[in-house]
Amino acid sequence: MLAEQIVNGIVMGSLYALIAQGYTLVFGVLDKLNFAHGEIFMLGGYIGVSSVALGASIPLALLLVMIVCGALGLLVEFVSFRKFRSHDAHITSALSSFAFGLVVLDLVQKSWGTEPVAIELPQTLRVANLEFLGVHFSLVKLSILGIALVLMAALHLAIARTSLGRSIRAVAESATSASLYGINVTRVIQLVFLLASALAGFAGVALAIRTGFASSDVGFTLGIKALAIMAIGGMGDLRGAFLGGLMIGVLEALAFQWGFGQLADTGVWLFMIFVLLVRPTGLFAARSSKEARA
Amino acid sequence: MIAKSEPLLAIRDLNKQFRGLTALDGVSFDIAQGELLGLIGPNGAGKSVLVNVVSGIYGATAGTVSFLGSDITRLPSYQLARLGIARTFQNIRLFGRMTVLENVLVADKRYLTRPFRSLFAKGAHDDLAAAEDLLERVDLIEKRDALAGTLAYGEARRLEIARALAGGPRLLFLDEPAAGMNEREMQELAAVIRSFRPALDAIVLIEHDVALISELSDRLVVMDSGKVIATGKPVDVFADPRVVEAYLGVEECDD
Numbered sequence: 001m002l003a004e005q006i007v008n009g010i011v012m013g014s015l016y017a018l019i020a021q022g023y024t025l026v027f028g029v030l031d032k033l034n035f036a037h038g039e040i041f042m043l044g045g046y047i048g049v050s051s052v053a054l055g056a057s058i059p060l061a062l063l064l065v066m067i068v069c070g071a072l073g074l075l076v077e078f079v080s081f082r083k084f085r086s087h088d089a090h091i092t093s094a095l096s097s098f099a100f101g102l103v104v105l106d107l108v109q110k111s112w113g114t115e116p117v118a119i120e121l122p123q124t125l126r127v128a129n130l131e132f133l134g135v136h137f138s139l140v141k142l143s144i145l146g147i148a149l150v151l152m153a154a155l156h157l158a159i160a161r162t163s164l165g166r167s168i169r170a171v172a173e174s175a176t177s178a179s180l181y182g183i184n185v186t187r188v189i190q191l192v193f194l195l196a197s198a199l200a201g202f203a204g205v206a207l208a209i210r211t212g213f214a215s216s217d218v219g220f221t222l223g224i225k226a227l228a229i230m231a232i233g234g235m236g237d238l239r240g241a242f243l244g245g246l247m248i249g250v251l252e253a254l255a256f257q258w259g260f261g262q263l264a265d266t267g268v269w270l271f272m273i274f275v276l277l278v279r280p281t282g283l284f285a286a287r288s289s290k291e292a293r294a
Numbered sequence: 295m296i297a298k299s300e301p302l303l304a305i306r307d308l309n310k311q312f313r314g315l316t317a318l319d320g321v322s323f324d325i326a327q328g329e330l331l332g333l334i335g336p337n338g339a340g341k342s343v344l345v346n347v348v349s350g351i352y353g354a355t356a357g358t359v360s361f362l363g364s365d366i367t368r369l370p371s372y373q374l375a376r377l378g379i380a381r382t383f384q385n386i387r388l389f390g391r392m393t394v395l396e397n398v399l400v401a402d403k404r405y406l407t408r409p410f411r412s413l414f415a416k417g418a419h420d421d422l423a424a425a426e427d428l429l430e431r432v433d434l435i436e437k438r439d440a441l442a443g444t445l446a447y448g449e450a451r452r453l454e455i456a457r458a459l460a461g462g463p464r465l466l467f468l469d470e471p472a473a474g475m476n477e478r479e480m481q482e483l484a485a486v487i488r489s490f491r492p493a494l495d496a497i498v499l500i501e502h503d504v505a506l507i508s509e510l511s512d513r514l515v516v517m518d519s520g521k522v523i524a525t526g527k528p529v530d531v532f533a534d535p536r537v538v539e540a541y542l543g544v545e546e547c548d549d
Contacts, residue, residue, distance in 0.1 A: 163400075167400065169391065170392070174387060176385045178372075178400075180349060181401035183376055
């Protein structure tokens with residue numbers, strides 16, 4: 001069914017958007033890419049699967065994952081970004097965070113093995129679905145979509161309306177000026193890593209629930225794809241990451257529906273290269289990032 | 295206006311080197327409570343470097359800065375701001391992608407320690423009123439929801455001052471606030487500075503315009519080549535031959 005495929009695409013797209021917003025938040029305040037982000041997302045799936053296996057309810061598992069991944073985000077900030085905050089240190093922090101991600105990947109594969117680990121969901125939850133205009137929608141998928149949208153709306157409100165959000169935006173524009181007006185820049189950057197990583201962790205569990213298992217290759221496949229989505233949407237732009245995520249999710253779903261599924265991954269990367277060439281600010285960004293102006 | 299015994303800010307033997315170049319060379323002076331101190335000197339004299347060191351952008355190579363008797367030389371700039379030391383920049387550095395009102399709110403100390411205040415607090419209205427009052431006083435209230443990046447030059451200058459005042463600072467450094475202004479704008483600026491003066495413990499004004507700085511300052515500190523070469527009342531300072539040679543001579547060449 002086409003409608004069902006589109007809903008699937010939107011569900012997947014909302015997860016892409018969550019991960020992409022994490023990249024874009026960090027990029028916004030530091031002008032740097034966190035290459036460990038995809039593996040933190042991947043780890044979220046495993047923590048979720050194991051929590052559920054140990055008897056945790058789904059909400060508790062989500063909470064645990066967000067705490068563990070958030071804490072790991074703080075660690076990434078400390079070891080891979082804190083010392084390399086100068087604008088000349090793009091490569092250093094990129095290499096360091098990339099290595100951090102590989103360590104996480106290796107530890108996950110040593111602990112849980114390289115084969116996907118299935119999540120034990122109650123049968124009732126797995127088959128529950130809603131019927132609307134003759135189309136069946138899985139309750140699990142719709143719940144994932146709902147929570148993802150609520151999380152992103154909350155993030156948007158926090159950034160746009162709270163003083164915390166103002167501090168984040170101030171650091172994004174000029175860390176020096178922000179600190180002269182009393183903003184503790186290090187604290188703000190830590191907070192951004194915490195938020196970004198917690199959201200990535202949520203996306204990791206959500207993916208495990210949706211597909212039925214946690215897999216160690218999603219950090220590379222989906223986690224890095226979200227990086228392309230961030231670039232397509234516009235680096236440093238939350239709205240761009242959101243719209244870019246949904247767009248790619250739906251396009252991918254349609255590609256599978258119409259039999260071009262094999263081309264989906266390459267398509268995303270070619271699309272990113274194309275967007276960077278013709279519109280380096282991204283498709284949806286209201287303004288150009290520093291990177292795009294360079 | 296009477297100076298109390300303990301200085302608000304005491305700068306002692308301050309030294310700043312940049313890769314062997316001496317930008318500040320044993321600078322010492324006090325800023326008394328209640329005074330408006332004019333800091334003058336030719337370009338490259340070290341005035342802005344001094345403000346950058348005092349506000350924590352640069353670390354001092356040697357020497358100390360004390361605020362009400364406590365050593366603040368090594369404090370990071372956000373802590374200095376929270377203590378009540380504020381500044382503006384010679385080249386305007388507003389948060390261009392935020393609204394005019396947000397630029398003032400972001401610097402309000404009451405928000406900094408309470409991150410969700412604006413969303414959930416009952417007192418949010420009072421805080422907003424304080425920020426709007428500041429905008430009213432610099433004549434920018436009608437632009438409150440405009441993006442700061444879209445302001446005209448004179449407006450941006452005034453917003454810089456309003457933002458610096460937002461935290462309720464005790465000591466304010468104004469780094470060439472009149473740069474690029476015409477005579478009328480300068481007079482408006484002078485009026486703004488006078489109107490805010492009672493709310494602050496002290497103001498340090500860096501300015502090239504001799505008429506403006508003589509009119510506003512209680513006392514002048516003259517710098518040249520990283521050193522303090524004269525201090526005193528404006529009339530006495532401008533009669534000092536060393537000042538005339540170092541400062542006024544150079545300014546004529548600039549013009």
